[in-house]
Amino acid sequence: MENASIIIRHTKLTDSGNYICDFPGRQTSHIQLVVDGPLKDRRGENIPGAAPEPYIRILGETKDGELLQCVVRGASPKPKVEWKDSSGNILPAKDPQVSERGGRYDITLQTTVTETGNYTCVSTQEEINHQIYAETFVSINGGIFNTVTIACVIVIGVLFLLVVVLAVILCRRNNRQRGRY
Template sequence: MTCFYLPEPKIIGVTEGSDVTLPCSLSSREDIQGKRFEWKKDGQEVFLYDGSPLSGQDLQFKGRVSYFKEELKNGNASITIRDTKRADNGIYTCDFPYLQPKRQTFHIQLVFGAAPEPSVATLNQTIDWALLQCVVRGASPKPKVEWQDGSGNILPAEEPQVSERGGRYDIILQTTVTKTDRYRCVATQEEINHQVHSDTYVLMNGQWFLYLQIILIIYK
């Protein structure tokens, strides 16, 4: 029996009405100007190319898809879908059916409302503590937002500030930390198997002072 491994699709979040680029590039960066590649979604023809763009595109995507002509020589078969609609939601494949030595296929999942990368900031800091803030905007479904330390431990945080508009959620989560470390804000949407994070590094001034004292003692 032969088993095939299908990699998890790369997830890209998008808001309705915006433009989105679906990435597809050969790691070899070989020239694909004269090669065939096909973009499809659930059996629908999204974009076909074989030395030049081909007809046969599904009506749903007609007039809304463009490619990067000047990048073909670098192995870049990415496309841009303009004015995205809810119906565009789903899994896309970028397929090089006749590529040698073997065929290559890439999978992209386009998800409406997927949480973008959180925005993190240090709001206030003293010698002993720092107040960190994480902001996630326009996410749907509602994500779970957490702060973690450098070891992956979940940190206690204040009650999140949540606002909802048109089924999309903005969430602000603050936490107070007391030691030098790398801290991570994680937004998880289990319903769509999507998780993103942003990191920030905090150096406590009190520890700087301690290091300075140690250096002075050593070189005294």
């Protein structure tokens, strides 16, 4: 057996596949070449099925926090969709809603956040080394503290109004008793 090597430069994802090395009269070797590049936004490369930028909506406040929704449409192959916080940590999310039509996938993923900050929806298609994301900023208004603050302001306002009304009534009563009214 003889040693041989081959160097392949400037490979592309489409170079992946099975190759045969034939040493005439000696040996035939079968080689599977896997070109696995970095995940990156391939939107400008016109790769069929590459997911477009996710669409993010802030659905509103719930009792648990702010509800966020991410929608990825028309992707093929099926992407993995995740929510991440500003540190890159994957956030817990509801089970994704997935629909498929003609080999293209629409995926909707929701999560609830409880802290003010930047949140990112990431769509990853490892088979074509495509990753794309959208980011949003969420401001949490203070949750229960905010509700308690509003209630306190209302109670203080009502008490102040009662004090003013009582002061007016007492002033009128005093004026009547003195005959000035």
